[in-house]
Amino acid sequence: SVSAMAEQLAHPERVVGFHFFNPVALMPLLAQADPAPLQRATAARLMDWFAAQPFVAEILSPARDTSPHHARFRQYFGKGNSLFTVAFDVSVPVERIRAFVDALLLFRIAESWGGHVSLVLPVHAARRDAGPLPRGPLFRFNAGLEEADDLIADLEQASRAIHAAP
Numbered sequence: 001s002v003s004a005m006a007e008q009l010a011h012p013e014r015v016v017g018f019h020f021f022n023p024v025a026l027m028p029l030l031a032q033a034d035p036a037p038l039q040r041a042t043a044a045r046l047m048d049w050f051a052a053q054p055f056v057a058e059i060l061s062p063a064r065d066t067s068p069h070h071a072r073f074r075q076y077f078g079k080g081n082s083l084f085t086v087a088f089d090v091s092v093p094v095e096r097i098r099a100f101v102d103a104l105l106l107f108r109i110a111e112s113w114g115g116h117v118s119l120v121l122p123v124h125a126a127r128r129d130a131g132p133l134p135r136g137p138l139f140r141f142n143a144g145l146e147e148a149d150d151l152i153a154d155l156e157q158a159s160r161a162i163h164a165a166p
Contacts, residue, residue, distance in 0.1 A: 002044045035145055037115060039082035042151065043143035047084050049152050054093045055162050060085040082143040085123060087134035092162060097137050099161035100110035106146055106154040118151055
């Protein structure tokens with residue numbers, strides 16, 4: 001299998017392989033190396049980056065040790081995933097947050113979660129009984145298969161829009 005071949009490499013998380021049998025139209029995709037470990041690691045690095053930014057009020061992800069839902073998450077799901085939500089500080093003007101998102105080059109704006117590309121989308125949360133939501137604009141991120149360092153560099157360059165003079 002592709003996963004077995006990937007395990008023989010120094011960085012198996014970087015292998016994405018597909019194979020088909022003919023006729024392609026009649027035979028489904030048969031194997032793909034598991035991208036989840038890479039995406040989880042990338043999401044963790046992105047959340048760490050956001051946590052260090054003064055314009056971020058909170059990061060919502062039960063995979064983080066700081067989440068009040070972490071123990072339950074570990075009980076049922078274990079390892080985490082590629083999704084997280086960033087609550088921007090209420091002091092940051094919405095126009096600057098929009099400029100930040102617009103300046104992102106590697107994150108696509110889309111609603112499809114858990115795929116192979118990095119995504120961002122504003123969250124328009126309705127009131128829930130599960131607990132209060134943070135104040136401030138919320139954006140949902142998905143870490144794709146791009147290199148974490150490239151995504152962080154993209155966040156760094158886009159963050160200049162938040163710090164820009166009015």
